[in-house]
Amino acid sequence: MSDQPREQPEEPGDDALASMFAAEETAIRDDGFSRRVMAKADHGIGWRRTAIYGAGMAGFGVAVASIIDLAPYLPAMTGWFDGVSAGLREVGQGAIDPTLITLAAVIAGVSFTLVAVFAQER
Amino acid sequence: MAGDREAFGQLVARHQAGIRALARRLARSSSDGDDIAQNAFLTAWRRRSTWRGGSFRGWVCMIAYREFLATRKGVRTENSDEDHAGAAGESGERLDLTRAMAALDESERSAVALCIGAGLSHTEAALAMDAPLGSVKSWVLRGRAKLQKALAAYQPA
Numbered sequence: 001m002s003d004q005p006r007e008q009p010e011e012p013g014d015d016a017l018a019s020m021f022a023a024e025e026t027a028i029r030d031d032g033f034s035r036r037v038m039a040k041a042d043h044g045i046g047w048r049r050t051a052i053y054g055a056g057m058a059g060f061g062v063a064v065a066s067i068i069d070l071a072p073y074l075p076a077m078t079g080w081f082d083g084v085s086a087g088l089r090e091v092g093q094g095a096i097d098p099t100l101i102t103l104a105a106v107i108a109g110v111s112f113t114l115v116a117v118f119a120q121e122r
Numbered sequence: 123m124a125g126d127r128e129a130f131g132q133l134v135a136r137h138q139a140g141i142r143a144l145a146r147r148l149a150r151s152s153s154d155g156d157d158i159a160q161n162a163f164l165t166a167w168r169r170r171s172t173w174r175g176g177s178f179r180g181w182v183c184m185i186a187y188r189e190f191l192a193t194r195k196g197v198r199t200e201n202s203d204e205d206h207a208g209a210a211g212e213s214g215e216r217l218d219l220t221r222a223m224a225a226l227d228e229s230e231r232s233a234v235a236l237c238i239g240a241g242l243s244h245t246e247a248a249l250a251m252d253a254p255l256g257s258v259k260s261w262v263l264r265g266r267a268k269l270q271k272a273l274a275a276y277q278p279a
Contacts, residue, residue: 017269020219021143021239027216028139037138037160038131041167 052116059116060109130170134163137179140240141186147235148190150224158193162186183240184250187232222272229257230265237262 141162146155162185166173173181223231229251236247237258248258 017238017266017273020215020273024216024219025139025143025239028142030135030138033138033142033156033160034131034135037134037163037167038127040160040164041127041130 053113056109056113056116059112060105063105063108063112126170130167133178137182138163140179141182144183144235144240145186145190147220147223147239148187148232149193150220154193158186158189161189161193165189179240180242180246183236183242184246187236187250218273218275219269222269225272226265226268227261229253230261230268233258233261234265234269238266 138159142156142159144155145158145162146152149155149158162182165185166182169185223234226234232251233247236242236250237244242250244255244258244262247262248255251258
């Protein structure tokens with residue numbers, strides 16, 4: 001993040017007035033203002049991150065809990081997903097592959113969390 | 123992330139006086155103005171990824187103006203002029219400038235504060251105020267004329 005040179009107004013302001021405004025601005029001391037702003041910025045990040053990561057983990061939990069219920073209704077897919085969807089349908093029929101369930105739940109949870117973090121950074 | 127924070131902290135330190143001055147002129151109150159400036163910087167921090175380069179000061183000035191509008195919708199302070207004009211340590215010239223600004227119409231005051239005070243171009247001010255460019259130019263001209271008349275004693279001979 002870098003600062004750019006200040007843009008010039010289309011019409012230069014009256015010199016005397018501009019000087020008076022500049023003097024008023026110069027008289028304003030920082031007196032902890034910047035520190036307070038950055039402290040609030042940090043606090044805001046912590047609060048939002050906690051909420052977002054919490055939502056991410058909640059999504060993870062929902063994904064784990066729902067995947068077995070949804071498995072019998074998953075459509076047949078082709079290509080790389082075919083093996084996954086077939087495996088998940090088997091889960092619903094009692095042929096549980098714990099590795100597959102764990103993998104699918106982790107992917108769902110991590111994806112949700114990443115989307116949430118990305119949205120927060122916007 | 124840590125680098126962003128450090129860079130942003132430096133920008134806040136560099137521009138705090140300008141943004142606070144603008145917000146105080148808009149709000150006609152030092153305390154309300156500082157609250158608006160603080161909220162403007164926090165909004166800028168949250169939305170830093172939307173900054174498309176150019177003048178950081180100009181970008182935060184626009185945010186501060188919108189914060190001012192949002193604040194004004196909630197609370198209208200009746201004693202704000204005295205709060206700002208009566209700040210301890212202000213010189214007679216600055217007090218008169220504050221009073222002269224307070225006597226302007228709100229549109230004129232905002233346009234003058236943004237263009238002459240904060241150094242935004244007329245186009246940037248029109249964007250911030252969501253107003254036609256011609257209106258902004260007119261407000262600046264009228265406001266400047268009124269200020270020059272009110273502050274004639276301080277004008278160079």
